[in-house]
Amino acid sequence: MTAVSRVPAHLCEAFPPARACLADALAQGGDQRITLDPVTARNSYGCIAEPDPDLVRLGSSTASTIGSAGFAAAEELLERLGLDTRGGFRRGIAAAAAARIRRGILDLAGVERNSGVEAILAASGTDAHLIFTQMTLHRPGAPWLVLMPEPAESGSGVPGALAGRHFADHAAMGNDVTKGALVSPCAPIETRRYALREPDGSARNLAEIDAEITAAIVEAVAAGRRVLLVAIDVSKTGIVAPSPGCVLAVRAAHGDAVEVLVDACQFRLSPERLNRYLNSGCALAITGSKFMGGPIFSGALLLPSTVGTRLRALPMPPALAGYSAQCDWDEAWRAAETLSAPANTGLLLRWEAALAEMRPYGKIDEQATRAIAMSFGQAVLAAMESNPAIEPVLDHVDPRALGDGFGEDLRTIFPFYLVRRTGTGQRRATMEQARQVYRQMPVPAGTSRHLRRRFELGQPVAMAHGEGALRLSLSAPLIAEAHRRGEKWLRELATDAFAKAAEISSML
Structure with missing residues (x-):
């Protein structure tokens, strides 16, 4: 199975013929949120799949319509991929593009070349949460407690992904799935949410959140559980919680009993803070569609060398075949060879666009x-x-x-x-x-x-x-x-x- 299907007739009418294939390709390799409406040619966020120069893009905390620089870069990659209307493409070119994109992401994050940090591509930030959770839950050992921020400040599909459940009716690689059903037999024994805001809507005191998280982890570890802590840096409205100091402290205090995934999907943290998380053994989920200004549905996981080594030794969870492709992973991940799709070309095109949008800023x-x-x-x-x-x-x-x-x-x-x-x-x-x-x-x-x-x-x-x-x-x-x-x-x-x-x- 490939990540791009035949060009729908409605797109041929909504866009000039020369751009029809790219508009279609940019909208593939995700769930129904990225699907273009047959009448308006817009996705669920109201974005079209080509530049709109007169639109003032102040919505990057949710989504951005693709810019001219990003569209041109994606168009160039599309040509090199040799993508046809039946979904065929040059696999060697796709693999090379994926490797270059992964390295580009790490360079943007200020990650040193010899650090051992790896980037894994994912169709969206929610997909990144699901992939990391599935890899983590498949580690043999004690049951897992997942601590997560309230979904209003992260994403509506994130609780399902962290609970080991399908968060939509359509998976990234084209599979139809049942929303809410278990992705695999491996699921956390409990998921628990922590609030970022008070009942009146004001932000909670950060010290109180830190104390709540610390106490919950101490209690869980004492009870023989392992903990996956999902921290957020930053949330939809700009909140950081728990504090970076708290995150690093609980990670250091409990070793392998605590795994940390930092939801940095907004990509609005400094390179210094990002690398402090990585150097302390925390994984991060990021996207190219928020601060970077790229088109929606371009996610990635950043894994420190300790986490990568631990997870790479495990077999690939079979359910991830619906959410990931072979070249989303570095070639060192031999288990990724069991994935059925060689590439998610729509994802590669979107990341190519996001990196192009970041170049002038850099x-x-x-x-x-x-x-x-x-x-x-x-x-x-x-x-x-x-x-x-x-x-x-x-x-x-x-x-x-x-x-x-x-x-x-x-x-x-x-x-x-x-x-x-x-x-x-x-x-x-x-x-x-x-x-x-x-x-x-x-x-x-x-x-x-x-x-x-x-x-x-x-x-x-x-x-x-x-x-x-x-x-x-x-x-x-x-x-x-x-x-x-x-x-x-x-x-x-x-x-x-x-x-x-x-x-x-x-x-x-």
């Missing part, structure tokens, strides 16, 4: 990057404060707790409530009302500048009391564009985005 020095991020953050907060229909979700980020100075001044996700007037005063927009605004933001809504502009925002996150918080996010492509055009341009975009969101909300 050429900007750190001082300039920090200056742009700080200026943007100040402009966003000022724009929110000056608009009575916007209420920021202010969660303090203490750089001392993160250990690298990446705190308030380098925040790149800005969640906010829409405040609506009612007969008795004001109230925050509900989740459904926030969804309606989210869907209308990419559509021209009037003649004024802010209403003419088309915006891509982050999907609303469920908060307390049925309220929904939209998100405005900074990405690598936006930073690169601001470096070229000036910070004033970026500040203007933020002001206009809030103005349009507030006006749409007032008309609902």
Whole structure:
């Protein structure tokens, strides 16, 4: 089985013939979230499979429409792969591209060449969670307890993946599966969630989360269990929990009884912090579709040498044949040869696009990057404060707790409530009302500048009391564009985005 099928007729009508095959290929090798609607040619996130130059991409905390640089890079790889409409491709080229992409990911993460850290490709961040969990649960020994963050701040499919269950009705390699059914007989004895927010929607005290996690692990290990701790750095709304210090402490204190997977799918942590996790024996799940600004469904696992050595000695869980392909893995993983698909070509194309989107950003020095991020953050907060229909979700980020100075001044996700007037005063927009605004933001809504502009925002996150918080996010492509055009341009975009969101909300 290959990861790309025949080009659907509706795509041939929605896109120019020369691009039809690439548009189709970019939408293959994932679950139904990436499938293009036959009428609108958009996926479930509202993104099309080709560049949309007039769209302002401020939604990288959820998904980004593919940019021109990414599309061109994917188009070039598609040609080299020799992909045909029956799904045939040059396997040697695919394997070489996968190896180059894996190395490119490690270079982006600042991983030293001789560190022994490995990258494994995955169709999405959720797929990365499932693959790592299945590999871990198949280790012989004591039963596993999985500690995970609340799904509202990670992903709706993550709890199922961590519980060893199919999280959708369609697996990445084209298999039809039963959502909620066990992936394999190996499942954790218990999964337990820890909250990131209080019942009123405010962020929990980080020290309290650290204490809760530490106590749960001590209790589980004392009871003869092993623990898979899933930490998050950062969440959908920018929260880091438990603290990096806590994560490294429990990993060091309990050895092989505690395995750690850091959900870094937003890819919004410093290289220093990322490598501190790896050097302490923690695995990380990342994606190329959030801060990197690549198209959705490009995930990867980063495994430190100790974890890779431990897992590589095990046979490949048979159920992973539906979620992974041979060249997603380094050739040292002999067990990957048992996977039926040689390559997920759609995944390779999406990662090729993501790496291309990151290249201009990588050429900007750190001082300039920090200056742009700080200026943007100040402009966003000022724009929110000056608009009575916007209420920021202010969660303090203490750089001392993160250990690298990446705190308030380098925040790149800005969640906010829409405040609506009612007969008795004001109230925050509900989740459904926030969804309606989210869907209308990419559509021209009037003649004024802010209403003419088309915006891509982050999907609303469920908060307390049925309220929904939209998100405005900074990405690598936006930073690169601001470096070229000036910070004033970026500040203007933020002001206009809030103005349009507030006006749409007032008309609902």
